[in-house]
Amino acid sequence: MYHQIRPKRPTEEVPVANQALQAAMEAARLTRQALAEVCEVDVKTIDRWLNDDRRTPHPRQRQAAAKALGTEPDVIWSSLKEAARRSPGLREIQAAYPTRSALPSPVWTELVNEASHELVFAGYTSYFLWLTVPGLRDTLRAKAESGARIRFLLGDPDSEVTQSREQVEGVPLTVRSRISISLSELEPLRDVPGIEVRFSDRHISLSVWAFDAQMVVCTHVAAAVGHDSPTYRLKRSGPSGLFASYAAHVDALWDVARPAYA
Numbered sequence: 670m671y672h673q674i675r676p677k678r679p680t681e682e683v684p685v686a687n688q689a690l691q692a693a694m695e696a697a698r699l700t701r702q703a704l705a706e707v708c709e710v711d712v713k714t715i716d717r718w719l720n721d722d723r724r725t726p727h728p729r730q731r732q733a734a735a736k737a738l739g740t741e742p743d744v745i746w747s748s749l750k751e752a753a754r755r756s757p758g759l760r761e762i763q764a765a766y767p768t769r770s771a772l773p774s775p776v777w778t779e780l781v782n783e784a785s786h787e788l789v790f791a792g793y794t795s796y797f798l799w800l801t802v803p804g805l806r807d808t809l810r811a812k813a814e815s816g817a818r819i820r821f822l823l824g825d826p827d828s829e830v831t832q833s834r835e836q837v838e839g840v841p842l843t844v845r846s847r848i849s850i851s852l853s854e855l856e857p858l859r860d861v862p863g864i865e866v867r868f869s870d871r872h873i874s875l876s877v878w879a880f881d882a883q884m885v886v887c888t889h890v891a892a893a894v895g896h897d898s899p900t901y902r903l904k905r906s907g908p909s910g911l912f913a914s915y916a917a918h919v920d921a922l923w924d925v926a927r928p929a930y931a
Contacts, residue, residue, distance in 0.1 A: 685719040690745045693738040707737040723748060761910045763902045769887045770896040777885075778802045781809075784880035786817055791919045792876035792887070793824035793834075794847035797896065799854045806854055813863035821855060821866040822923055824848050828870035837892050852929070859930055867926035877915050884912050 685691050694704060701715045708714075708730045717724055718734075726734065731742045731749075743749040766772050781788065781802050788809070790798065799805055813819050824831050826845045835843045858864050876887040876895060882905040889898045905912035 686721055686723075687719050687745070689747065690719055690734075693740050693745055697738045699737060704734060704737060708733045725749065761903045761906050761912050763904050765902075766900045768897050769900040772885070772900055772902065774801050776902070780878075780880040780883050780885070781805065784817070784883070785812065785815070786881050787879065788812065788817060788819045788881075789822070789877065789879040789916075789919055790820065791822040791872055791922070792878060792895065793873055794844060794851055794895070795821065795823065795876075795878070796847040796850040798878075799850065806858060809864060810858060810861055813858075813861050817863060819864045820923065821851065821864075821929075822869055822872065822919065822926060823851055823866065823929065824873065825868035825870045825927070828868075830870035830873055834873055838894055839892070840894060855929075866929035867923060868929055869922045869926040871922050872919075875918075877919050879912075879916060879919070882912070884915060886911075886915055 694700075699707075701712050701719075705712045705715045708726075710726075710730060714726075718726060725731065725746050725748055731746065735742045735745060738745065764772075777798060778801070781798075792798075802808070809819055824844060826848045831844050831848075835845065838844065852866075855864075855866055859866070874889040876889070878885045884903040884905070885900060886903065887895055887898050887900045889895060903910075903912050903915075907913070
């Protein structure tokens with residue numbers, strides 16, 4: 670006796686693993702074929718995205734999909750959130766400040782004093798540090814004499830970029846004046862082994878100060894000067910985090926920068 674196999678009803682829905690993607694497609698009224706065309710993939714790829722919520726597309730494809738669906742990639746693929754939580758980058762952020770001036774002044778002294786191997790001052794002017802850290806010049810001399818490597822990557826005072834930035838900021842204490850303050854403070858240290866000064870105009874909007882495994886990053890916005898710009902404090906936790914990325918950025922600029930003392 671044969672049992673009759675009943676076919677699935679046309680209206681019966683087949684459950685999918687990635688319900689967030691399915692819901693987003695329904696909300697945007699995008700078919701599998703339409704989404705495939707937007708993402709420049711085969712329809713079978715869309716099926717795999719739907720049937721395996723652990724499958725994460727290539728960044729370019731998921732960005733295209735999220736844009737077409739009017740949402741964010743980590744809403745469609747929850748695994749991205751978990752990956753972000755495991756990322757050393759997020760763990761490295763110790764604090765975030767709306768402006769550099771919001772970072773307590775004693776922190777700068779603490780960072781300088783506790784560093785013993787490498788200190789990097791890759792702010793375009795870094796002039797405020799001479800006013801913030803008591804006895805900075807003598808401290809740097811002592812650290813260099815103890816074997817620390819100290820680098821200052823200042824803005825190039827002769828660059829058109831510097832002159833242009835002065836017009837954008839429009840403040841009485843010009844960029845070149847602030848650079849001059851740092852240069853005058855560094856002049857007595859110019860012959861101290863271990864202390865180097867170079868000029869660059871490629872970090873006009875991104876300042877980085879590193880103290881061994883600690884770092885402060887300031888991202889200049891619009892016409893705002895440094896003390897009015899968002900600032901982050903980082904602590905290195907591995908070889909591939911934010912700290913490493915900013916350190917590599919500074920090293921790349923340093924390699925092509927020109928010596929301040931010819």
